Every structure is written in structure tokens, then in C-alpha cells.
Amino acid sequence: MSQFVSNKKSFIAALVTLFLALGASAYGAARTSGLWWMPDAASKSGVEIDQLTYFIYYLTGGVFILTQVVYIYFLVRYRARRGVRATYSHGDNRLELVWTAIPTAIFIGLWGYSNHLWWDVIHTEPPPDTMEIAVTAYQFGFTFQYPGPTGKLGRSDVKLISTDNIFGNDRTDPATKEDFQSGVLELAVNKAVRIRLNSKDVIHGFYIPQFRIYQDAVPGRTIDWVWFIPTKTGSYQLACSQLCGSGHYNMKADIAVVSQAEFDKWYQEKVAAATNATAGTPPAQSK
Numbered sequence: 018m019s020q021f022v023s024n025k026k027s028f029i030a031a032l033v034t035l036f037l038a039l040g041a042s043a044y045g046a047a048r049t050s051g052l053w054w055m056p057d058a059a060s061k062s063g064v065e066i067d068q069l070t071y072f073i074y075y076l077t078g079g080v081f082i083l084t085q086v087v088y089i090y091f092l093v094r095y096r097a098r099r100g101v102r103a104t105y106s107h108g109d110n111r112l113e114l115v116w117t118a119i120p121t122a123i124f125i126g127l128w129g130y131s132n133h134l135w136w137d138v139i140h141t142e143p144p145p146d147t148m149e150i151a152v153t154a155y156q157f158g159f160t161f162q163y164p165g166p167t168g169k170l171g172r173s174d175v176k177l178i179s180t181d182n183i184f185g186n187d188r189t190d191p192a193t194k195e196d197f198q199s200g201v202l203e204l205a206v207n208k209a210v211r212i213r214l215n216s217k218d219v220i221h222g223f224y225i226p227q228f229r230i231y232q233d234a235v236p237g238r239t240i241d242w243v244w245f246i247p248t249k250t251g252s253y254q255l256a257c258s259q260l261c262g263s264g265h266y267n268m269k270a271d272i273a274v275v276s277q278a279e280f281d282k283w284y285q286e287k288v289a290a291a292t293n294a295t296a297g298t299p300p301a302q303s304k
């Protein structure tokens with residue numbers, strides 16, 4: 018019997034070790050903040066979304082602790098004891114009303130708060146100087162298209178999306194001719210960006226944890242209501258968050274949030290390279 022128990026113990030120990038070893042490698046990925054918490058918010062609406070998350074977290078955490086304390090107190094205080102008769106209670110309507118009304122009021126308040134926040138994050142029009150960037154998700158990557166010097170992204174249509182026209186550009190629109198493409202999502206800090214999101218094939222996810230943004234890219238549909246303001250310079254990763262095929266695990270793109278001056282320099286280089294390519298001269302050196 019003791020042999021059996023000892024075998025069982027070592028088996029459990031081996032399992033725990035295995036899980037810890039697997040867990041350690043899963044956490045080997047680079048992180049920008051603590052191990053057990055969300056990465057630091059790096060967008061304006063991300064900070065607001067975090068405030069709502071923390072508010073709900075501390076509210077429900079407080080209620081949890083309070084109810085558990087009362088629960089344990091009652092368990093101990095009214096435990097079965099020799100010589101003490103149990104009493105039967107029919108309940109109390111006034112109490113019932115109170116503990117139904119308070120949570121209801123809290124839930125309605127949370128609905129109002131989150132609805133207001135969501136309106137601010139998504140439905141409000143972005144500032145007038147917002148740059149629109151087209152994003153196409155495909156098996157297995159993301160690609161970006163920026164507006165040319167006039168600042169206006171050319172027209173596109175999902176019906177025109179094909180292998181040679183991954184953004185579905187409408188080539189009859191003159192603005193399309195000056196658009197240029199990039200494999201990196203280069204953004205200027207504190208400058209609003211609106212994305213025009215398309216998928217070439219299946220459903221993908223446009224997911225940037227640090228910006229607290231997640232939006233599906235759906236084939237046959239252009240999604241143009243997501244906008245955000247990056248607030249911290251740095252390198253981030255755009256990841257696909259919808260299981261979209263065998264290469265899903267590696268479907269990602271780099272995001273570089275840089276100063277306005279650095280962005281302008283990058284933008285000028287890209288525009289010059291695109292112009293030279295159209296003119297038939299070799300493109301200038303660019304990132």
C-alpha cells in the first residue's frame with residue numbers, strides 16, 4: 018500500500034514538473050510588463066478600457082470578499098451544537114428587495130458606464146487629421162497601404178480583391194495611384210489612425226493587445242470604423258486572433274510607433290520610393 022502511495026506521489030510530482038517546464042517555455046516570449054497581468058496600455062482608448070476593467074475587477078473583488086466573510090461567519094456562528102435547536106426562517110421580503118435592488122442598480126450603472134465608453138472608443142468620429150490606412154489580412158500575414166501625399170487613401174472595393182490586387186484598389190480613382198504599401202504598420206505617436214480592414218480569404222483577427230483592440234477581418238466586407246491613437250512609442254506586434262489555418266500560429270506583423278519626425282522621414286522615403294518605382298527608376302533606400 019505504501020509503495021502504491023509513493024508511486025502515485027512521484028507520478029504527480031513528475032506531472033507538476035512537466036507542467037511547470039511547459040509553462041516556463043510558454044512564458045519565454047518577450048513581454049513589456051509583469052508576468053501575471055495585462056501588457057501596459059499604449060493607446061488612448063486602451064487606458065479608458067483599462068479603467069473600466071479595473072473598476073469592475075475591484076468592485077466584484079470587493080463583493081466577493083464581503084460575501085465570503087459573511088458566509089464563513091454564518092457557517093461558524095450558526096453551526097450545529099448540542100442542545101441548541103434549529104429555527105426555521107421564512108425569509109424577509111424587505112431584505113430580499115434590498116439585495117435584489119442593489120445589484121440591479123450596480124449592473125445598470127455598469128451598463129451605462131461601458132456603453133458610454135464604447136461610444137467614445139468606437140462610435141465617435143476620429144479627429145479631422147486622422148490618417149486612414151488600409152489593412153488586408155491574408156493566409157498568413159498582414160499588409161498595409163498608406164495614402165500618398167494628398168493624404169487621401171484611394172477607393173477600394175472588396176469585389177476587386179484578388180491575388181494581384183490584395184487591397185481591392187479601384188484603379189480608376191487617381192488617389193489609388195499614389196498610395197504605397199508597407200509590410201510594417203508604421204505609426205506616429207499621438208496621431209489618430211483609422212483602419213480600413215479587409216480579408217483576402219478567411220476570417221482573421223486584427224488584434225493588438227497593448228492597444229486593447231480586437232476586430233475581426235471578414236472576407237467580402239470592409240470594416241472601417243476602428244480607429245485609435247497610439248500613445249507610447251515602441252515596437253508592438255499585430256497578431257491574428259482567429260484560428261485561420263495551418264500558418265495561423267505565425268500570422269503577425271510588426272508595428273512601430275515612432276515620433277512624428279521619424280514617421281515623416283519614413284513616409285517621405287516611402288513616397289519617394291513609390292514615385293521612383295512608377296517612373297521606372299530603382300527605388301531609393303528605405304525601410
Ligand SMILES: [Cu+2]
Pocket residue numbers: 154155157220221222257258259260261265268
Ligand atoms: Cu489569420
